[in-house]
Amino acid sequence: MPDVTSIVFVVDDDVSVRESLELLISTAGWQPETFASASDFLSRPRATVPCCLVLDVTLPGLNGLELQQQLVQRTEMPIIFITGHGDVPMSVQAMKAGAVEFLTKPFRDDVLLDAIRGAIERSHAALRHDSDLRALRTRYESLTPREREVMALVVSGLLNKQVGGELGISEITVKAHRGQVMRKMEADSLPGLVTMSARLGLRPASH
Numbered sequence: 001m002p003d004v005t006s007i008v009f010v011v012d013d014d015v016s017v018r019e020s021l022e023l024l025i026s027t028a029g030w031q032p033e034t035f036a037s038a039s040d041f042l043s044r045p046r047a048t049v050p051c052c053l054v055l056d057v058t059l060p061g062l063n064g065l066e067l068q069q070q071l072v073q074r075t076e077m078p079i080i081f082i083t084g085h086g087d088v089p090m091s092v093q094a095m096k097a098g099a100v101e102f103l104t105k106p107f108r109d110d111v112l113l114d115a116i117r118g119a120i121e122r123s124h125a126a127l128r129h130d131s132d133l134r135a136l137r138t139r140y141e142s143l144t145p146r147e148r149e150v151m152a153l154v155v156s157g158l159l160n161k162q163v164g165g166e167l168g169i170s171e172i173t174v175k176a177h178r179g180q181v182m183r184k185m186e187a188d189s190l191p192g193l194v195t196m197s198a199r200l201g202l203r204p205a206s207h
Contacts (some may be wrong), residue, residue: 006118007032007049007052008054009077010032010054011064011067012056013059018036019057022034037059038063039061041053050076050127051076051123052077052100052119053077055068055080055082056082059084065093067098068097072098075121078119080102081099081102081151082103084105084106084108085104086178100115100122101118122125133199143185148169150163150174151185152197158173161174
């Protein structure tokens with residue numbers, strides 16, 4: 001059973017397409033939201049739940065490919081293109097820019113539903129990744145400036161004694177700081193701390 005909180009956005013200027021997709025999506029168990037133009041869609045606040053976008057290529061004003069360019073940062077919302085008259089260069093452009101599917105009308109319902117299912121799974125994963133990273137940043141921000149210095153030197157491969165030498169503090173003090181770093185970062189090992197440092201994009205300490 002699909003997750004009812006997942007939203008499937010539909011942007012298509014053809015009212016009959018919007019209505020039929022709305023019915024199909026809600027019957028499959030997702031929450032549909034339909035829009036007649038790209039600007040209508042852009043005025044909606046960003047969703048915080050798993051979602052995907054079923055997008056027509058030819059739209060009045062901003063077209064589907066132009067809208068895709070504006071949404072490039074929104075990795076948690078995969079895009080499925082639908083078009084009545086797609087050509088190969090257009091589909092290549094859409095896929096290169098990260099679209100998960102490019103369907104030419106008329107397409108079978110199950111083909112679209114499969115594409116949506118895959119897109120929602122991707123959205124779940126992207127949201128999970130974002131929330132993990134936010135939690136990691138919050139933990140890092142809880143470190144004192146000294147603890148951050150110790151962490152940088154420790155993950156660059158220095159021993160406690162060498163860290164002490166670099167910072168002009170005793171080895172016992174380094175151990176205490178290191179213990180605090182491991183506790184606050186919720187790291188259970190040095191390799192775990194190194195991985196966290198890489199995920200946070202921290203530059204290795206120069207020594």
